[in-house]
Amino acid sequence: MKLGWQRVAASILLALLFIGGFRPMFLRLLVSRRSLMQPGPVSGLDTRPLREHADATTPELLAFFQRIRSVTRRGDTVGLVFQPPFNGFGYVYWRASYMLSGRTVKFPGETDANVIAYWPEGKIERQR
Amino acid sequence: MIAVLAALILVTLAGCALTRLIDRELRGAAFFGSAIFIGCGYAALMMFFLTVVHVEWSRTVVMIALLAPIALLLRRPVFSRPRAPNPVDVVILLLVLGHAVFATWAPMYEWDWFGIWGLKGRVFFDARGIDWRFVQTNISHPDYPPLVPLLVDLPSVLRRGWEDRWIGLIFTALSAAFLLIVRGTLREEFDSDLLAAIGTLAIASPALNLWVGLAEGPVMAFGCAGLLLVRRGLARPSNASLHLGAILLGLSAWCKNEGIALIGVTVVAALIVSARRVWRLWPAAAIAGAWMVTRSVYRLQTDFLQGDVLDRVLFHLKQLGYVLHAFIVYAPDLRLFWIAAFLTLILFARQAWMRERFLTVAVLLQSSLLAGQALATPWDIRAHIEFAWNRLPHQIGPALGYLCVVLLIPLIREARSESDRRPARLDLPARTPSPTAPTT
Numbered sequence: 001m002k003l004g005w006q007r008v009a010a011s012i013l014l015a016l017l018f019i020g021g022f023r024p025m026f027l028r029l030l031v032s033r034r035s036l037m038q039p040g041p042v043s044g045l046d047t048r049p050l051r052e053h054a055d056a057t058t059p060e061l062l063a064f065f066q067r068i069r070s071v072t073r074r075g076d077t078v079g080l081v082f083q084p085p086f087n088g089f090g091y092v093y094w095r096a097s098y099m100l101s102g103r104t105v106k107f108p109g110e111t112d113a114n115v116i117a118y119w120p121e122g123k124i125e126r127q128r
Numbered sequence: 129m130i131a132v133l134a135a136l137i138l139v140t141l142a143g144c145a146l147t148r149l150i151d152r153e154l155r156g157a158a159f160f161g162s163a164i165f166i167g168c169g170y171a172a173l174m175m176f177f178l179t180v181v182h183v184e185w186s187r188t189v190v191m192i193a194l195l196a197p198i199a200l201l202l203r204r205p206v207f208s209r210p211r212a213p214n215p216v217d218v219v220i221l222l223l224v225l226g227h228a229v230f231a232t233w234a235p236m237y238e239w240d241w242f243g244i245w246g247l248k249g250r251v252f253f254d255a256r257g258i259d260w261r262f263v264q265t266n267i268s269h270p271d272y273p274p275l276v277p278l279l280v281d282l283p284s285v286l287r288r289g290w291e292d293r294w295i296g297l298i299f300t301a302l303s304a305a306f307l308l309i310v311r312g313t314l315r316e317e318f319d320s321d322l323l324a325a326i327g328t329l330a331i332a333s334p335a336l337n338l339w340v341g342l343a344e345g346p347v348m349a350f351g352c353a354g355l356l357l358v359r360r361g362l363a364r365p366s367n368a369s370l371h372l373g374a375i376l377l378g379l380s381a382w383c384k385n386e387g388i389a390l391i392g393v394t395v396v397a398a399l400i401v402s403a404r405r406v407w408r409l410w411p412a413a414a415i416a417g418a419w420m421v422t423r424s425v426y427r428l429q430t431d432f433l434q435g436d437v438l439d440r441v442l443f444h445l446k447q448l449g450y451v452l453h454a455f456i457v458y459a460p461d462l463r464l465f466w467i468a469a470f471l472t473l474i475l476f477a478r479q480a481w482m483r484e485r486f487l488t489v490a491v492l493l494q495s496s497l498l499a500g501q502a503l504a505t506p507w508d509i510r511a512h513i514e515f516a517w518n519r520l521p522h523q524i525g526p527a528l529g530y531l532c533v534v535l536l537i538p539l540i541r542e543a544r545s546e547s548d549r550r551p552a553r554l555d556l557p558a559r560t561p562s563p564t565a566p567t568t
Contacts, residue, residue, distance in 0.1 A: 006476075010539040013472045014330065017532055020464025023333040026226025033233055044239045047458065047518045049338045051230065055237045074254065094243040097268075101250040 044091025057095065061086070061119065065099040068117050071124055074102040079113035083120055129232075129294040131287035135171075136164075136301050138194045139282070143167025145200040150375065151368035156211070158312025158357075162372055164305035165353055168298075169379040170197070172278040175285075179257040185285045186256070216325035220311075220332050224304045227336040231296025241341035244268050246292060249277035253284045260426055271430040273419050275382035276343045296340045302349040303336045309353045310335070310530060313360055323537055331529040334462060337522060343384040344519050350380035351390045352527040358394055358409065359486050362402055370408045378415025385430065386523055389497050390490075391416055397489035437504050444503040454513040455499065460521045465529070472532040479535055487531045494524045 028035060040046060040053030072078060078100055086092040088108050097105045106113050116125045143163035147154065154162060174193045178185060213221070236246055251262050258278075263270050279298055284291045310331055314324035335352075337345035357373030377394055380387030391412045398406045444451055460466065473480055473488065480488040498520045505512040 006539055007542075009475055010536040013468050013475070013532070014536045014540065016464055016468035017330050017472075017529065017536070020466070020468050021330060021332075021334050021462055021529060023223075023336070023462075026223045026230065026333065026336065029226045029229040029233070030222060033229070036230075036233060045515075047514060048461075049340070050238050051234065051338070051340055055234060057237070091239055091242070094239060094247070095237075098242040098247045098250060101247065102254040 042085055042091075044095075057092070060122075061092070062099075064117070064119060064122055065096055068096075068115070068124055069100055069103075071126075072100065072103050072115050075104075076115055077104045077106055077113040079106045079111040079116045080108065081111065081116060081118045082108075086119060129297075131283040131291050132294040132297045135283040135286055136297065138191075138286075139167030139171045140164050141167070141201065142170055142194050142197040145197040146170055147372070148200065151372045153366060153368055154312075154372070156312050156315065157308040158316075161305040161308030161310075161312065161353065162357070162376075164301055164308070165350060165376050165379065166372075168279055168302065169275070169350075169375070169382070171282050172275045172379075172382065175278045175281065176258065176274065182257075184256040185253075185281070187286055187288055190282070190285050211321065214321055214325055216322065216329055217311075220307065220325065220329050223329075223332045223336060224300065224307065227303060228297060228300040230338070231300045231340040232294050236292050236295065236341045238339070238341045244272060245276045245342055246280065248272075248274065249280040249284075250290060250292075252277055253281045253290055256285075263428065264426055269431075270426075270428040271385065271423060272343070273382045273384060273387070275379065276346055279346070299337070299340045299345045302346050306335050306349040306353045306526065307332060309356055310526075313356055314533065316360070317534060318537060318541075323541075327530075327533040327537060330533055331526050334465060334522065334529055335526040339519055339522075342519070344523060347380050347383035347387050348523045348526060350376050350383055351387055351523065352530070354378075354380055354412070355390070355394060355487065355490055355527050356530060358398065359484075361408075362398065362405065362486055367405070367408045370405065371411055374409040374412035375415060377409070377412040381412070381416035382419050384523075385432075386494075386498065386520070388416055388420075390494055393490050393493040393497065396493060397486045400489055401486040431506055432501065432504050434506060440506065441503045444505075444509050447509075451502070451509060451513070454510045455502075455517065458514045458517045460518045460525075462525070465525070466521070469525075469528045469532050472535060476535050476539065479539065480531070483538075484531055484535060487527065487534075491524055491528050491531055495521065495528070498524060 025035065036052060037054050039056045040050045042056045044050065044056075046053075068078060078096075080093065080096055082092065093105070093108055103115075104113075114126060114128055116127060117123070118125075140160075140163055143166040144160075147159060147163045147166045150166070151159075151162070171190075171194060175185060175190070178189065178193075183189060236242075241247075247266075247268055248263070251259050252274075255262075258274060263274075280292075280295050283295065283298075307328055311324055311328045314327040315321060318324055318327070335348070337348055339345060354373045354376035357369050357376060359373075361367065361370030361373055377387070377391050381391055391409075394412070395406055395409060398409060473492070501520075502509060502513050502516070
């Protein structure tokens, strides 16, 4: 039959499309979320979505950001003096920018700001 | 959660009314999928417009704007009796529910949520409107379109407080809307609920985008849905589906810059298939144009176009082996899916060209652009590929999967019986030549 090989090939390819495209994770999550509980990279650097792992940022640091937000006003500038691995222009900088929306978070290393926040000391100093 | 669900219900109802105005023939799953897209697009553009006319976002204003189109539904109800779902539909529904769990199991913490999409959304919400000064001065990709930040602001405005705990449901809803359009159009294509459900299941996981909180999911959903509806429109004498697809393509350009490229690609593919009807895609150009004008008014620069682009492309082309190696090492996940899809296009190239010219050209061109854009990167190309190549192909993956499904399932059916060569619908031409074969 002329179309015989085409039918076989089409059937195999459709099966491969199914198997290759299927993410069992979605069905597994309906029963258990254990697979997501491993913490992800602290640096936030991953080629996979970070949601596939638990949030690696410590609750203490998140609470510190909330505290900075509560003692600052819209329009304030905030300088971050953070020790490694949270210093630099990385994940924590952007997380701080988000949690301190409405304030200007200065670039890492810049301390010409209304408010300076120190981590891990957890100290917040208002300059002016 | 209530605010996000309320926002989704309101936008869907508004979308039902507006979709009815655009395409009176659309029914069933495809109609509801389109309604979610149109409603989300309407909500985002409405919030953009409120900023343009200097009206501060408030629950009252936004509710009035969302409820206004719903009045049209009272005059002309669109709800028809739903068909009973088959077991395959139940599996698709479970996958969607699984994605909803994935999207909401924890608050957002993707890097790009903090750096781009959520950051802009939160700043806009704080300002109760788009803060153009922030967009211009912050280094957080000023050129990126605002649909996603505006959409994530909607539940917060309704709630009168920032909402980022359950916002992932919006991303699930957009992926689900795309699957509804797939289900509806495949039902028309195959004239069989079971085959339509099987085809939809094959694409379901790639369409349920994992990058929750980023614009990858929305640009995929709007863009691929737009392509499918344009394809549907090219096979019909009426222009309604073309207009609807073009609107979705226009909205995809408001999600991410790749959406703008997809409009160009669609025009090229449509030119090859039906040159005289290309101008019917004008809504895509009009909607995308509104953002391009805004971008140029506020001088929002694209880092990809900074400096000498051609120099960078030539420089990277000189290291082609190194670049190709990076593409292979950092290939996107679901590798068997991609291999099966491209094998389908290679083995059944003739059928793809004869039957699905529009979708084949559009998908291949967009895939090439998504890969090719790495050559223009101003950053280290290996790092660029490493962190972008697992996301970008998924923007077009579901359309590629759809193309494979509409090629493979008829081949399996045809070989079984000659009688299956009849057209699936009376208003469609016979399968050979295809609905999207050239008409001019």
